[in-house]
Amino acid sequence: MLKLSKKVEYGLIAIRHIASVNNHISTVKEISEKYSIPSDVLAKVMQKLTKGKLITSYQGAMGGYTLARRADEISVMNVISVIEGSQVSITQCFTDEPESCSIYLNCTIKNPLGKIQHNLEHVFNSMKVSEIV
Amino acid sequence: MLKLSKKVEYGLIAIRHIASVNNHISTVKEISEKYSIPSDVLAKVMQKLTKGKLITSYQGAMGGYTLARRADEISVMNVISVIEGSQVSITQCFTDEPESCSIYLNCTIKNPLGKIQHNLEHVFNSMKVSEIV
DNA sequence: TGAAATAGGACTACACCAGTCGTATTTAAG
DNA sequence: CTTAAATACGACTGGTGTAGTCCTATTTCA
Numbered sequence: 423m424l425k426l427s428k429k430v431e432y433g434l435i436a437i438r439h440i441a442s443v444n445n446h447i448s449t450v451k452e453i454s455e456k457y458s459i460p461s462d463v464l465a466k467v468m469q470k471l472t473k474g475k476l477i478t479s480y481q482g483a484m485g486g487y488t489l490a491r492r493a494d495e496i497s498v499m500n501v502i503s504v505i506e507g508s509q510v511s512i513t514q515c516f517t518d519e520p521e522s523c524s525i526y527l528n529c530t531i532k533n534p535l536g537k538i539q540h541n542l543e544h545v546f547n548s549m550k551v552s553e554i555v
Numbered sequence: 556m557l558k559l560s561k562k563v564e565y566g567l568i569a570i571r572h573i574a575s576v577n578n579h580i581s582t583v584k585e586i587s588e589k590y591s592i593p594s595d596v597l598a599k600v601m602q603k604l605t606k607g608k609l610i611t612s613y614q615g616a617m618g619g620y621t622l623a624r625r626a627d628e629i630s631v632m633n634v635i636s637v638i639e640g641s642q643v644s645i646t647q648c649f650t651d652e653p654e655s656c657s658i659y660l661n662c663t664i665k666n667p668l669g670k671i672q673h674n675l676e677h678v679f680n681s682m683k684v685s686e687i688v
Numbered sequence: 689t690g691a692a693a694t695a696g697g698a699c700t701a702c703a704c705c706a707g708t709c710g711t712a713t714t715t716a717a718g
Numbered sequence: 719c720t721t722a723a724a725t726a727c728g729a730c731t732g733g734t735g736t737a738g739t740c741c742t743a744t745t746t747c748a
Contacts, residue, residue, distance in 0.1 A: 424557050426645050428737065434664050449693070457661040463738060469695060482746025483692040512559050528590040531567050534687040541678050545671055554667040561706065593707060602726060615715025616723040
């Protein structure tokens with residue numbers, strides 16, 4: 423409940439790692455070994471981060487990944503939404519189809535939860551990778 | 556990801572409901588019908604809230620539930636932890652056995668996530684049922 | 689041409705969640 | 719004393735999501 427997924431954790435660790443080596447090209451092998459992350463899982467995470475344009479990939483031998491933006495221009499929220507493929511939402515109310523919630527019409531806690539939702543978004547948006555290096 | 560469970564939503568709605576009728580005794584039937592919540596599920600939630608001493612139960616005909624404390628002494632965090640049986644924690648790092656995380660030793664994001672964790676706890680602790688009536 | 693690297697689909701095992709069902713117990717009221 | 723209304727609670731199911739594994743294809747450097 424209210425847990426971040428392992429994929430997001432791995433993504434944050436990887437991006438932070440690249441930032442910490444001054445954006446030198448880094449490979450899945452190197453990162454997965456250093457942080458004890460299963461390499462296949464990390465590989466998929468890196469592919470998502472690439473598609474989300476947070477990092478840049480270089481294929482082939484001597485390839486790897488570098489950041490696609492400055493570390494202070496990548497927020498924790500960027501990482502989460504790229505990896506999860508959706509926005510953070512503590513309930514269905516704050517997704518793109520709130521009406522699909524089974525209790526939508528009679529729900530009395532939308533507004534209070536909205537405050538919490540808003541707060542959470544603010545925290546994730548304002549924390550940048552540059553702060554966690 | 557980062558979702559509140561339906562049980563917690565139901566619990567909040569139920570507690571808010573009882574508060575909204577000035578703590579008059581309320582039944583599962585009444586609440587489940589009013590808010591379109593499956594009654595069996597709500598019943599279990601009410602039992603947990605009772606065990607957690609947030610509400611008081613009265614068995615038998617004419618029975619039901621009332622709040623066990625003033626609405627301004629019940630926080631959203633109280634409801635969550637009683638229903639989930641554990642504290643809110645966005646990662647394994649902030650449970651009672653952080654070392655069981657597969658990447659515990661090499662994890663570089665404990666501290667930044669700790670800030671987020673702390674913030675979230677604060678929000679949930681400070682929002683009281685009295686505010687959402 | 690071979691080795692090192694990313695790209696990506698298919699699959700499995702497991703855990704969690706929401707909901708249902710059945711039964712027991714308690715208590716007010718007729 | 720019997721019935722009805724209510725809580726208590728365990729067992730079970732179906733669905734969904736997560737984490738991880740495996741396999742193959744593609745790219746590129748040396």
